[in-house]
Amino acid sequence: MQKIGFDQLELNPFTVIGNDNFLLTAGGMSDWNTMTAGWGGLGYIWNEPAAFVFVRKERYTLSFLERSDIFTLSFFPPEKKSALTFCGTTTGRDTDKATGAGITPVQLDGGVAFDEANLVMTCRKIAETVLDDDALIDESIKSFYPLGDWHRMFIGRILGVYIN
Ligand SMILES: Cc1cc2nc3c(=O)[nH]c(=O)nc-3n(C[C@H](O)[C@H](O)[C@H](O)COP(=O)(O)O)c2cc1C
Numbered sequence: 001m002q003k004i005g006f007d008q009l010e011l012n013p014f015t016v017i018g019n020d021n022f023l024l025t026a027g028g029m030s031d032w033n034t035m036t037a038g039w040g041g042l043g044y045i046w047n048e049p050a051a052f053v054f055v056r057k058e059r060y061t062l063s064f065l066e067r068s069d070i071f072t073l074s075f076f077p078p079e080k081k082s083a084l085t086f087c088g089t090t091t092g093r094d095t096d097k098a099t100g101a102g103i104t105p106v107q108l109d110g111g112v113a114f115d116e117a118n119l120v121m122t123c124r125k126i127a128e129t130v131l132d133d134d135a136l137i138d139e140s141i142k143s144f145y146p147l148g149d150w151h152r153m154f155i156g157r158i159l160g161v162y163i164n
Contacts, residue, residue: 001108001120001162006049009161011119013042016075021084024053025112026064026071029105032112034097035061036088039151040073042121042158049158051123054131054151060092062152068125070111071156075119083116109159118164123156 016022017040025034041052051073055062065071076083083101090100098105104115109122129135132150136142 001106001113001164004161004163006158006161017041020075020078021088023074023076023084023087023103023114023117024055024061024065024071025074025114026061026068027112028068028110029107029112031064032105033061033064033092034074034087034103034112034114035059035092036084037073038088045155046126046157050126051121051156051158053154053156055154056149056151058149065125065152065154068111070109070159071123071125071154072108072111072113073121073123074114074117076114076116077118080116108162113162115164120160120162120164122159122162124159125154126157127155129153 018038021036021038023034024037025032027033037053039054043050083103086101087097105112106115108120111122113120130150130152
């Protein structure tokens, strides 16, 4: 992985996040979990580049995010789409996602990302909140949460951007 500057990154966040999706990973090399995420954001807050991720409470990955200072976003080339499908349809509670998805964990900035990714962002967790009934202004959005399984939002300060 080669580290690049924030100003060298060229991508369309709408397609790369909303269409291609990414793996959201938290934990350390000996104990991590990853899940596919299709909602998220890249931007700027508190004078630093930041990533925004949204995780429902039933995700096993949530417990790793809660315990970890570092999380990572791993983006993959189109031929690894099956890895994203696998990690978005199985749970780390009962599945070895690295073996099942054919991905190789690597340590980066104290977090875990994947060797097969073509773009990785490492993040330090700096804020979180829950997007619950009180937070949602547009009533129509509430239809996404028939069970009240609100998303938690985590904001990460981006520590490094790496390309492969
Ligand atoms: C394309 C796709 C995008 C997804 N995006 C999200 C997301 O942004 N947030 C979320 O909480 N779950 C999302 N999911 C669902 C999780 O990836 C899925 O529930 C996964 O099995 C959770 O794994 P875990 O229990 O090991 O954490 C997505 C699933 C797919 C297939």
